[in-house]
Amino acid sequence: MNKYLLINPVAERMYGEKFHLVKENLIKKGYIMAECEPQLEYVKKQYKEYTKKTENTMLDCRCPESINLLKRKNLIDSFEIPMIEPILVRTCRVLYDKYIKSEDDMLIVTSPCTQLRDFASEKFKDKSNAIFYTWKEFAEKEGIKSLGKIDESPIPLGYFKDSFEKVLEVSTEEEILSEIQNIRDGSKDKYDIVEMFYCKDGCNNGDGL
DSSP, rough: OEEEEEHHHHHHHHHGGHHHHHHHHHHHTEEOOOOOOOHHHHHHHHHHHHHHHHHSSEEOOSSSHHHHHHHHOOOOSSSSSOOOOOHHHHHHHHHHHHHHOOOTTTTEEEEESHHHHHHHHTTTTOOOOOOEEHHHHHHHTTOOOOOOOSSOOOBBTTOOOOOSSSSSEESSSSHHHHHHHHHHHTSOOOEEEEEEESSBBBBBTTTTT
């Protein structure tokens, strides 16, 4: 049995220069580090293609909790929700096709929050050899000390600024709700897309770190 492991970049940033020690420890335990070409441009291209299908403002779907928040508050009508899969999920699909060759092979993936973990698990529910943990869960399971939340995200706001003319960048629950309500009320200009992160300034303060 081969155990392929993808560690999310937020957890990697947490350890800084000492991350190689974490990897070496996991390799000794039998894990194989899973690697593939970055999927950022693939996902961005999907958004650019989707915008040709609608005149409405699109909502960024890379952060599942941001979309869930707006659904709970009944603020999603009049917006376009393309439901394009987050980069982590797209990466997992590429890795699964690359590495999983038998029923005994496993793909283990860590995420920075429970929301992204659950979203990915649902997308792969028909594949029992793809397992998702938060980094905190995985680190505890393997006896690794989690250093917790990080100040600066490797996945900051700004992903769409070179792809769309009018981009609104928001983070935190309060800012998302306020700015989306302003758009609905007509007090904000129309945007091509609203980039959203539930965690402040990017994907760095999730409950799975």
